[in-house]
Amino acid sequence: MKKVKSCPVETWTCEDVGNWLEEIGLEKFSDLFSKTHQIDGQVLLSLTEKDLREPPLQLNILGDIKRLSKYLRELKCQRLTNLPLSQNMHPGGISEGRKRLKERRLHSTSSNVSYREISKHESTESEDVDSASSARMYQQGNTQSYYTSNDITLELWKTILSFIYVFAVFMVTAFVMVVVHDRVPEMDKYPPLPDLFLDNMPYVPWAFDACELVGLILGTMWFVVLLFHRYRFVLMRRIFSLTGTIFLLRCVSMLITSLSVPGKHLQCRGKSYGDIYTKLERTFEIWKGMGMSLQGVRTCGDYMFSGHTSIITLLNFFITEYTPRKFYYIHIASWCLNFFGIFFLLAAHEHYSIDVFMAFYLSSRLFMYYHTLAYNRALLAPDAKRTRVWFPLFSFFESKGEGRVPNQFEVPLKHVGPCCQAMYAWVCSLRAPSNAGAPEDKENSKRSPSELMTNAG
Structure with a gap:
């Protein structure tokens, strides 16, 4: 047999x-x-x-x-x-193996069977989101799908583009804030609108500074995560693209509707900045101060929706997403800071409740939608054309993404220490008094830091 x-x-x-x-x-x-x-x-x-x-x-x-x-x-x-690749490809460009995999997902039982799919080069010209090939592990009977990747493409140039994108959006936002300041309704004719929370919450003078302090704390926590995270450039690309998109949407909402001032303590009057040069100068002041009152920036008319809430919400979600689950103390602190920041903002009567609600909802939904698409990008291949149309930034920035980014940490700039030591040794060798009878010292003084490190090793 x-x-x-x-x-x-x-x-x-x-x-x-x-x-x-x-x-x-x-x-x-x-x-x-x-x-x-x-x-x-x-x-x-x-x-x-x-x-x-x-x-x-x-x-x-x-x-x-x-x-x-x-x-x-x-x-x-x-x-x-x-199955060989040549036998696995369907004439229409969709892998037969992919069809079998989807069929098993739909009709399989709930048994805890773990299996590995060795992925193939399945990309066609239209499958820009699913162009990378990597090994993925799926586990049935579990509520989560864990994606592993041995080689995540950092794509530094895309990170630089995302930074340019958010930089430009912040400049546009500052300019829009200058424009809407001229359209602020007069407080005598248009008193604050009825608001369920503001009408029942007394005004707290120091609350707005406390809200911005919460944002600074969350920003510091996120900077530490970025500093030690192994895939910091992927994280930077994602937060830049999401922040830019949210604030671009905020520019549109501020231009469309001008709400009356939410609190009587705010002395806001419509102010015209005259020519374009004066407006650009004011734009630069707002951008340089990051729109924060702690930096001496006071703005009016930018109420729909709250930029402070958007920032602290995004920082909270990024901190909790890109730190391991065992860091639950950090997660609890991040969520508490997020909600306290929102409470302080409302207690300061700087925004209507609808401003804060819409900012939290839009920021959290965009974060979840973006990461859901990124983590399940293998499911998007048949709809790659629609992905390019409806999610152009996602399709561009995540075209070679590898799903879930592992939360792995490393010592940042670990090569700086040895390089500094080599430079110090090289400088010391140059300062050493030259001796005509010691040609060896002269020869060492001419050596580069890399040669000194090699000899020291």
Whole structure:
């Protein structure tokens, strides 16, 4: 009897199927499968648990049904792994292996079976989001899918582009704030609008400074995470792109509708800055001060929606997402700071409640949508064209993304220390008094820091 496992499953004959059943300890079904129903390798791969339960097979013992279903899933997974690329590609450009994988996800049972899909180069010209090839681990029966990648492309140039993008958006936002200041409704004619929270919350003078202090604390925490995170450039690219998009949306909302001043303590009047040069000068002042009152910047008319809430919400979500779960103290502190910052902002009567609510909702939803698409980018390949249309920035910045970024940390700038030591040794060698009778000292003084490090090693 030949060993059937050495042959491709789709080439098995009815006799091979019977031999396979004997090998796995289910020889009592050998004649039923191979002789009675003439089941060969291709038919065997198409069997499901429903086929085993219903006529004409109609197995009666539950244990046999479950064991046979388990072995059938292993055969299908093995066949998908060993399938050559040329046989795996469908004429329409969609992988047959991908179809089989989706079919297993839909029709598989809830058993905890772990399997590995060795991914192929499945990208076509339209599949820009799914162009990278990597090994992914899926675990059935679990609520999460864990993606691993041995080589995450940092793409530093995209990080630089995302920084230019958010830099430009901040400048546009500052200019829009100058424009809307001229359109602030007069407080005598347009008193503060009715607000459920502000009407029942007394004004706290120091609350706005406390809100900005919360933002600075969250910003410091995020800077520390970025400093030690191994994939800091990927994280920077994502926060720059999301922040730029949110503040670009804020520019539109500020221009469309000008709300009245939310508090009587705010002495806001419509102010015209005259020519374009004066407006640009004021724009630079707002941009340089980051729109913060702690920096001496006071603005009016930028109420829909809250920029302070957007920033602290994004920082909170990024801190909790890109730190390990065991850092739950940091997560709790981040969420508490987020909600305290929102409370202080409302207590200062600097924004209406709807401003804060919309800012929190839009910032959190955009963060979740972006990361959901990034983590499940393998599911987007059939809709790559629509992805480019509806999510152009995501499609560009995550075109070579590898799903979930591992939260791995390292010592930043670990090569700076040895380089500084080498430079110090080189400078000391230059300062050493030259001796005509010691040519070796002269030769050492001419050596570069790298040569000194090599010799020291």
